[in-house]
Amino acid sequence: METTQLVILAGLTIGLVYGSVGLLSGFCLMSSMRGWLAEGDGRLVRSYALAIAVAIAASQFLAGDGMVDLGKSIYLQQTFSAPVLFLGGLLFGYGMVLSNGCGSRALVLLGRGNLRSFVVVIVLAIAAQMTLKGLIAPARIALVQASQTNVDANSLPSMLATLGMGEAVSRGLAATAIVVALILFAFADPAFRRSPGQIAAGAVMGVLVAGGWYVTGYLGADDFNPVPVTSLTFIAPIADSLQYAMLSTGLTLNFGIATVGGVFAGSLVTALVTGRFKLEGYSSPRHMLRSAGGAALMGIGGVMAFGCSIGQGLTGVSTLAVGSFIAVAGILLGTTAGLRGSLRVQPLAAA
Secondary structure: OOHHHHHHHHHHHHHHHHHHHHHHHOOOHHHHHHHHHOOOOOHHHHHHHHHHHHHHHHHHHHHHOOOOOHHHOOOOOOEEOHHHHHHHHHHHHHHHHHOOOOHHHHHHHHHOOEHHHHHHHHHHHHHHHHHHOOOOHHHHHHHHHHHOEEOOOOEHHHHHHOOOOOHHHHHHHHHHHHHHHHHHHHHOOHHHHOOHHHHHHHHHHHHHHHHHHHHHHHHOOOOOOOOOOOOOOOHHHHHHHHHHHHHHHHOOOOHHHHHHHHHHHHHHHHHHHHOOOOOEOOOOHHHHHHHHHHHHHHHHHHHHOOOOOOHHHHHHHHOOEHHHHHHHHHHHHHHHHHHOOOOOOOOOOOO
């Protein structure tokens, strides 16, 4: 089997697992934040924290062992725009609340028969493609060029290395500190400790992130036909998937498109097998407008932030990139603004 075919097959497999686990566990940053801030239920947010911890530990092990060069990913760039990353995160986080879930969650719910998610996926894909290569792209590029900064230390380990620490020591120290803090936070809640399903979901999602790095960075490391080093992320891949569905004769499959297809298929099969499949739609035109508006914000913001709640929240953070932490801060702030305070998204009476 050729390298590209192996990578595509692995991406499909990772997507299948993500879709199944995502449906069964409800894994989603927006749902996590809502449960924690509005309902006082911290199990989902602690599952998310555990996923980050596992993703960091496993990904940094792969990088430290020399199997994957995370420096080849889009996250560890020497030049980036902190304001654009943060603003993109804000837009994505607020849009996620408007649409009642992120792009990956929309794919999972679509597999369950939620037709609202079909609108979210399509609008998100169009807005993302417009921001990547279309009408909005020139404004995004100009904003990045006007605010970008060149840095010597683009990750937490490289920042520690400026203090005289060796690469292995700085990597181990940074990863260990964050992983231990996240695990302590996750298991501090008795309700979470009594939730084996949520514990398993968090662990599996973290492993899937490392699996993506291994597939594209190690199995895909072909000198004659290399593939981009990446892992789980959904904004650009959803946009690419829509374009591939329309123009497949002029495009080629890649890891991201295969993952998107796998997430939908994994959720669909799981929903059918477990009896969770049920067609659902919008309750009103206003509901549809709000959802579509949120999807547009996610598409635009996700491109500006170089990722979504998964692409930056798990995959980007697993590289310990400074830019990823900036983007995640924006996502968390935007989500919080949508759930609490004066900018809170009010629930629809008929929704």
